[in-house]
Amino acid sequence: MLDLPTDLPADIAPLSWLLGVWEGTGVIDYEADGHHYQGEFTHRVSFSHDGGPFLNYSATAVHLPEGGAPVPLVAETGFWRLSRPAGAEDAGPALLPPATPAAAPRTADDVEELRVPGAGFPIEVALAHSDGIMELYLGQVNGPRIDIATDAVVRAAGTKVYGAASRMYGLVDGHLLWAWDIAALGTELRSHASARLARV
Numbered sequence: 001m002l003d004l005p006t007d008l009p010a011d012i013a014p015l016s017w018l019l020g021v022w023e024g025t026g027v028i029d030y031e032a033d034g035h036h037y038q039g040e041f042t043h044r045v046s047f048s049h050d051g052g053p054f055l056n057y058s059a060t061a062v063h064l065p066e067g068g069a070p071v072p073l074v075a076e077t078g079f080w081r082l083s084r085p086a087g088a089e090d091a092g093p094a095l096l097p098p099a100t101p102a103a104a105p106r107t108a109d110d111v112e113e114l115r116v117p118g119a120g121f122p123i124e125v126a127l128a129h130s131d132g133i134m135e136l137y138l139g140q141v142n143g144p145r146i147d148i149a150t151d152a153v154v155r156a157a158g159t160k161v162y163g164a165a166s167r168m169y170g171l172v173d174g175h176l177l178w179a180w181d182i183a184a185l186g187t188e189l190r191s192h193a194s195a196r197l198a199r200v
Contacts, residue, residue: 012054014121019047024195033187041193055079058075079126121141132156176196
């Protein structure tokens, strides 16, 4: 049974099934640069909201090498939101307040106008990784499934080569399942990791 809050901003209602803290395990399986990366990891993901038209996101993972000590992997933080043009009633950029006050809160009808005919809602996901990589994903939420792919990747000078990614998230039997494909270290886009998480 999935209990969804009833006091959410209309803009995050299509993403509301993600809300909460999720924990579980996953597997890594990726070949690049003459090395086969594989093994299990633990994963903790948090989706929350603070009243704005977006979800706050954070995630950490720890590699569990066979016979070795746990190894912290990259941590991520970011924001998930429906794609829509910013209006005069929206704050930003930076600390700029809205140019005009909102006449009324956005409604479910306003959000429904964003739906792609015969499909779901367009979304944007902005993520920053602890290793100096930032990603902008574009995609779609369609019921309890999300498919996103990078539109832009920005890397700090000292980071490892990472060119593109796609991710899929789905709610299956009360669990959050996800798969992450990457193009990194000279390898084309291919499967990299997947996990099964339970809400805690």
